[in-house]
Amino acid sequence: MQVEEKKLLPKEEGLDHSLSVLREGYLYITNRTIGFQSDIFETRLLGERAICMRGEEAAKLFYDNDKFERIGAAPKRVINTLFGEGGVQSLDGEEHHHRKNMFMSVMSTEALAQMRTITRKHWALAAQRWETMPKVQLYEEAQGLLCRAACEWAGVPLREGEAQEKAAWFGAMIEATAAIGIKHMKGKNARSKTEKWISDLVEQVRTGEIEAPEQSTLHTFAMHRDLKGELLDSQTVAVEIINILRPIVAIAIYICFTALAVIQQPEERKKLATAEEDYLQNFVQEVRRFYPFFPFLPARPIKDFTWQGYGFEKGVLTLLDLYGTNHHPDLWDNPEKFRPDRFRNWNGSPFNFIPQGGGDHYTGHRCAGEWITIEIMKESLDYLANKMEYDIPQQDLSFSFHEMPSLPHSRIVMINVKAV
Numbered sequence: 001m002q003v004e005e006k007k008l009l010p011k012e013e014g015l016d017h018s019l020s021v022l023r024e025g026y027l028y029i030t031n032r033t034i035g036f037q038s039d040i041f042e043t044r045l046l047g048e049r050a051i052c053m054r055g056e057e058a059a060k061l062f063y064d065n066d067k068f069e070r071i072g073a074a075p076k077r078v079i080n081t082l083f084g085e086g087g088v089q090s091l092d093g094e095e096h097h098h099r100k101n102m103f104m105s106v107m108s109t110e111a112l113a114q115m116r117t118i119t120r121k122h123w124a125l126a127a128q129r130w131e132t133m134p135k136v137q138l139y140e141e142a143q144g145l146l147c148r149a150a151c152e153w154a155g156v157p158l159r160e161g162e163a164q165e166k167a168a169w170f171g172a173m174i175e176a177t178a179a180i181g182i183k184h185m186k187g188k189n190a191r192s193k194t195e196k197w198i199s200d201l202v203e204q205v206r207t208g209e210i211e212a213p214e215q216s217t218l219h220t221f222a223m224h225r226d227l228k229g230e231l232l233d234s235q236t237v238a239v240e241i242i243n244i245l246r247p248i249v250a251i252a253i254y255i256c257f258t259a260l261a262v263i264q265q266p267e268e269r270k271k272l273a274t275a276e277e278d279y280l281q282n283f284v285q286e287v288r289r290f291y292p293f294f295p296f297l298p299a300r301p302i303k304d305f306t307w308q309g310y311g312f313e314k315g316v317l318t319l320l321d322l323y324g325t326n327h328h329p330d331l332w333d334n335p336e337k338f339r340p341d342r343f344r345n346w347n348g349s350p351f352n353f354i355p356q357g358g359g360d361h362y363t364g365h366r367c368a369g370e371w372i373t374i375e376i377m378k379e380s381l382d383y384l385a386n387k388m389e390y391d392i393p394q395q396d397l398s399f400s401f402h403e404m405p406s407l408p409h410s411r412i413v414m415i416n417v418k419a420v
C-alpha cells in the first residue's frame with residue numbers, strides 16, 4: 001500500500017507569537033499569508049501549536065461539522081467575559097443543534113420586522129433628544145439606544161433611567177474580549193451583575209411573577225427544554241439571553257463604522273438619498289465586509305485528516321481568519337476600496353463573506369443574529385444618511401487594527417444635530 005506524502009505547512013519559527021497577535025491584531029494572519037504566499041500556515045499561540053488559515057476553501061473546511069468542534073477552543077478569558085459559561089458557542093453536535101434552534105426560533109421574519117420598527121422608534125426618540133445636546137458621542141448614545149431596543153424586543157423589562165447603566169455593562173463585556181488588567185476585570189464584573197439581573201427575571205417568568213410576551217426571547221428561552229425535556233438552569237438561560245442582548249448593543253460599533261463611511265464616502269452617501277432598500281442593504285453589507293470587527297475564530301479537529309495535502313491532527317488549535325477572508329484579493333476585486341455596488345453581483349456564498357461567521361445559521365455556529373444585525377444597521381444608516389442633519393467637528397476618526405474590537409478613536413462626535 002502506498003503511504004500518502006503530506007505537504008509541510010509553511011511555519012512561523014519561534015516559541016510563541018501571541019504578542020504579535022496583540023500587536024498586529026486583525027492583520028496578524030493576513031500579514032503572514034502574504035509573507036508565506038500561502039493561505040495556510042503553522043505557528044505557536046498561547047503556548048500551543050496552531051494552524052491559521054483564510055479564504056473560501058478554508059472556511060468550507062472550518063465549518064465542516066464532521067471535522068471540527070468548538071469545545072475547548074475558545075480561551076477561558078473570552079468565555080469569562082464575552083460568551084459566558086455553558087453558552088451555545090461552546091456546544092457541539094446534537095446539543096448545539098437543539099440549542100441553536102432555540103435562538104433561530106426568535107428570528108422569524110415577523111420578529112425581524114418588529115425589530116426594525118422598534119429600532120426606528122428609538123432612533124426617532126434619540127434624534128429628538130440629541131437636538132437639545134451641544135455634543136453627541138455616537139458610540140455611547142448608540143449603545144443606550146440599542147440597549148432599549150434590545151430589551152423591548154426581547155421582552156426584558158427595563159425601567160426608564162436603567163438603560164445607560166445596563167448598556168455600560170454590555171459595553172464592558174464587549175470591550176473586555178482581548179483586554180488584560182482592569183478592562184478584563186470590568187468585563188468579568190459586568191458579566192456577573194448582568195447574569196444575576198437576567199437570571200432573577202427568568203425565575204420570575206417561571207413563577208408567573210412577571211409576564212413576558214409568548215414569542216419573546218425572555219419567555220422562549222425561560223421555557224426552553226433541553227434534549228432530556230428539562231428546563232435549563234436559570235444561570236444558563238441568563239447566559240443565552242445575554243447572548244442576544246449583548247451583541248445587539250455591540251452593533252453600536254457597526255453604527256460608528258457606518259457613520260464613518262457616510263462621512264468619508266460622500267458619493268456613496270448620495271446614492272442613499274432615496275432610501276431604496278437595495279442601496280441600504282449593499283451599503284450595510286460593505287460596512288460589514290470592509291471594517292474590522294471579529295478578527296478570527298478558533299476550533300479544533302475532531303480527528304486526524306488531510307486537507308489539500310496538509311495534515312491536521314486531532315485537537316490542534318485552528319484559526320479561521322474572518323477579516324482576511326473578507327479582504328482576500330482572490331475573492332474581492334480591489335478589496336481595500338469601499339464599494340457597496342460590489343454586492344449587486346455577489347454570489348451569496350456562505351463561505352466568502354463571513355464577518356459574522358460562515359456556513360449555515362441552523363446547523364453550524366454561524367451568528368444567530370446576522371439577519372437582525374442587518375435590519376438594525378439599515379435603519380441606522382437611513383438615519384445617519386437621510387433622517388438627520390449634523391456637523392462633524394474636527395476629531396480623530398482613525399481606527400486601529402490592533403485594538404480588538406476596533407472603533408473610530410473619537411467614537412464619532414456630532415454637533416448641531418437636527419432630526420429631518
Ligand code: HEM
Pocket residue numbers: 088089090100103243244245247248250251254293294297355356357358364365366367368369370372373
Ligand atoms: C454586532 C455585530 C455582530 C457580529 C460582528 C457578530 C459576529 C459573530 C461571530 C463571528 C460569531 C461566531 C460564528 C462562529 O463561531 O462560527 C457569532 C456567533 C453568534 N452570534 Fe453574533 N455577531 C453580531 C451580532 C449578533 C447579534 C445581534 C446576535 C443576537 C441577536 C448575535 C448572536 C450570536 C450567537 C447566539 C452566536 C453563537 C452561534 C453559535 O455558536 O451557534 N450576534 N457572531
